[in-house]
Amino acid sequence: MDGVSELASEPSMLSTALGLPYTDAVVIAGALVLGITSGVLGAFAVLRRRSLVGDAVAHATLPGVCVAFLVAGMKDVPGLLLGAAIAGLVAALLMVGIERASRIRPDAAIGVVLSGFFAFGVVLLTHLSNSSDADQAGLENYLFGQAAGLLERDVAVMAGLAASALLVVGVLRRALTTTLFDPAYAGAIGLPVRALETVMTALLVVAVVIGVRVVGAILMVAMLVVPTVTARQLADRFPRVLVLAGLIGAAVGVTGALTATRGQLPTGPVVVLTGFTVAVAALLLAPGRGVLWQARRLAARRRTVRRDAVLTQPDAPVSGLRDRLVRAGLRRRGLLAADGTLTAAGRAAAAETAERRALWTAWLEHGPSIRLPDAREPDPTDLRGSLGDDAVAQLRALAAGAPR
Known part of the structure; x- marks a missing residue:
């Protein structure tokens, strides 16, 4: 043995x-x-x-x-x-x-x-x-x-x-x-x-x-x-x-x-x-980093971009299946009327989209000038949530030409 x-x-x-x-x-x-x-x-x-x-x-x-x-x-x-x-x-x-x-x-x-x-x-x-x-x-x-x-x-x-x-x-x-x-x-x-x-x-x-x-x-x-x-x-x-x-x-x-x-x-x-x-x-x-998680987030952002495009230009010609699906989804949510015009809720959503785009434009122009408490990654679809209210206020002041 x-x-x-x-x-x-x-x-x-x-x-x-x-x-x-x-x-x-x-x-x-x-x-x-x-x-x-x-x-x-x-x-x-x-x-x-x-x-x-x-x-x-x-x-x-x-x-x-x-x-x-x-x-x-x-x-x-x-x-x-x-x-x-x-x-x-x-x-x-x-x-x-x-x-x-x-x-x-x-x-x-x-x-x-x-x-x-x-x-x-x-x-x-x-x-x-x-x-x-x-x-x-x-x-x-x-x-x-x-x-x-x-x-x-x-x-x-x-x-x-x-x-x-x-x-x-x-x-x-x-x-x-x-x-x-x-x-x-x-x-x-x-x-x-x-x-x-x-x-x-x-x-x-x-x-x-x-x-x-x-x-x-x-x-x-x-x-x-x-x-x-x-x-x-x-x-x-x-x-x-x-x-x-x-x-x-x-x-x-x-x-x-x-x-x-x-x-x-x-x-x-x-x-x-x-x-x-x-x-x-x-x-x-892995949450936030996994390939499937990233793919899901990218798909959500693409849907948001297509939805915003319809909200800002509801009278634009309908092109392709994806555009039809986006409009159908907006109608189900009560943002788009049957005739293709924006409802009251749709006009409010369009105004919110315009404000978000204006904030992103301000970030691209004045982002290096604002004070942040730490290193943060801005989210184009939710700048306020990713940067905070104070950063958004600074961006608006800079965009308006007022002193911080």
Whole structure:
């Protein structure tokens, strides 16, 4: 009986706490740790537009694992993870160095490092597979992932790394956020921008190292990107995005792991497919930002434009099916009489439309001159609701030529 089977047959605090068999409990716990960590730490890479750096770092962990095995002579998980971390950090710093020391574009630098490190890893892995050392069996799992081979002590190592990385984020959150969104301002106020960027890169390496055992180097980039993409559809402020990304990553990891264990499917691909499904749903359905929500809002605005055109020019010739449908809708609402003239309610609606257009014209002409309490996006169909009564009063005064 191998080590995993022996541990699976013994009582475990983790399996007892979750009420699941040992293997299932360990896989779910590992996916939970991975989801939270990759969600929070991956946000820094995604919002820096450096997502592919995570992909390159993930692929670069393979030679690190192989070299660590050659040095140690055994598959010691902490040692292998240390080798993966060192290789990932070297790859990340090499990408930055190539980018800054030459005219090579960032995407080309990423491609050079990714292909070079991954090719070196494949060569080392093939060499080890052809050797007579039986202990090398299973190293390929760092490439494709094998969550079922996790042990409780492996999850403990992953959780320790995750807790340390999240603690760094908590302590340096303000400095990291400032450097992330405005490095020039961060440097102007005395923050060590280069050091903080290195910290963000190191955090990305930690997330990758935690995830390679669960989803593998090839699919790890999805766990870095999916939670933040989903959270960004649901929140605007960075602290909320961080929290939501961690929660979404946790939910994706646990749901995917449960589905995989129940269906006897590979954990990594199922977790990634679960995340993909969640991300697509958010892109389509997120309130205010989803594709379907935007399409619905655009269709409503087009209907408003057509309705306003009929209200301002009710005697214009009828052209096309849409115009007929708009007029039929106005008649049902009592704004248009059967003979095509405006009713009293229609004339009031036409006056409101004229006022709204006049306000929008005033905004286009005098918008930069008015005082707003914060950054607001004007809505052409509801300028008062989007800007407020005070802004509308200022616009009217400017349009009339009176002092504010």
